[in-house]
Amino acid sequence: QVQLVQSGAEVKHPGASVKVSCQASGYTFTGYDISWVRQVSGHRLEWMGWMKPLRGDEGYAKKFQDRVRFTRDMSNSTAYMELRSLRFEDTAVYFCARTPYDSSGSYSYGMDVWGQGTTVTVSS
Amino acid sequence: EIVLTQSPDTLSLSPGERATLSCRASQTLSTNYLAWYQQKPGRAPRLLIYGASNRATGIPDRFSGSGSGPAFTLTITRLEPEDFAVYYCHHLNTFGPGTKVDIK
Numbered sequence: 001q002v003q004l005v006q007s008g009a010e011v012k013h014p015g016a017s018v019k020v021s022c023q024a025s026g027y028t029f030t031g032y033d034i035s036w037v038r039q040v041s042g043h044r045l046e047w048m049g050w051m052k053p054l055r056g057d058e059g060y061a062k063k064f065q066d067r068v069r070f071t072r073d074m075s076n077s078t079a080y081m082e083l084r085s086l087r088f089e090d091t092a093v094y095f096c097a098r099t100p101y102d103s104s105g106s107y108s109y110g111m112d113v114w115g116q117g118t119t120v121t122v123s124s
Numbered sequence: 125e126i127v128l129t130q131s132p133d134t135l136s137l138s139p140g141e142r143a144t145l146s147c148r149a150s151q152t153l154s155t156n157y158l159a160w161y162q163q164k165p166g167r168a169p170r171l172l173i174y175g176a177s178n179r180a181t182g183i184p185d186r187f188s189g190s191g192s193g194p195a196f197t198l199t200i201t202r203l204e205p206e207d208f209a210v211y212y213c214h215h216l217n218t219f220g221p222g223t224k225v226d227i228k
Contacts (some may be wrong), residue, residue: 037169045161045169045212045219061217095168108216110159110174112181117168
């Protein structure tokens with residue numbers, strides 16, 4: 001069964017960092033991009049960026065590029081999203097999603113498998 | 125930066141009716157990267173359509189996507205009770221604000 005399982009809810013103080021994990025199973029981890037998306041309660045989905053697990057290539061939304069980093073551990077098929085310098089407005093549910101592309105990267109098959117989401121609360 | 129606008133904000137319909145949801149971009153898009161997602165409260169989004177018009181695996185044929193350039197449409201031909209949800213269009217690094225389909 002193809003699935004992404006994310007780590008549990010986190011509560012952090014402003015200025016701290018959070019690291020969310022996303023473990024893949026049921027498919028070849030290195031064969032698909034991983035996208036990260038967040039959703040503030042009651043608001044739209046917000047794209048944060050992507051990572052290619054095979055080579056570790058990453059791309060970030062401009063809004064987050066100074067504070068976020070994506071990494072991976074291929075030995076256990078896990079992707080990580082670390083967000084630094086947390087602010088109250090970073091309180092949100094964070095999702096990882098498998099994102100297949102064709103071999104040229106010029107066609108996307110959508111984000112076809114999603115993690116269950118990780119709630120990050122920033123509170124003093 | 126591309127901006128996606130969805131209309132209407134809310135669509136109030138009855139089961140069995142047809143739903144037509146619009147997604148308009150601030151500039152011409154490649155259909156190769158246009159997708160639609162369904163999201164229910166407390167759940168992760170679910171991929172419905174990719175490449176503007178291709179149904180994802182397991183998606184019923186009452187869902188269809190169309191469009192090109194800056195204007196795209198998601199159509200649900202006959203609403204089932206489980207279809208009442210929020211629908212988002214997406215292109216590369218941008219999501220639309222969503223259309224809520226609720227029960228009339």
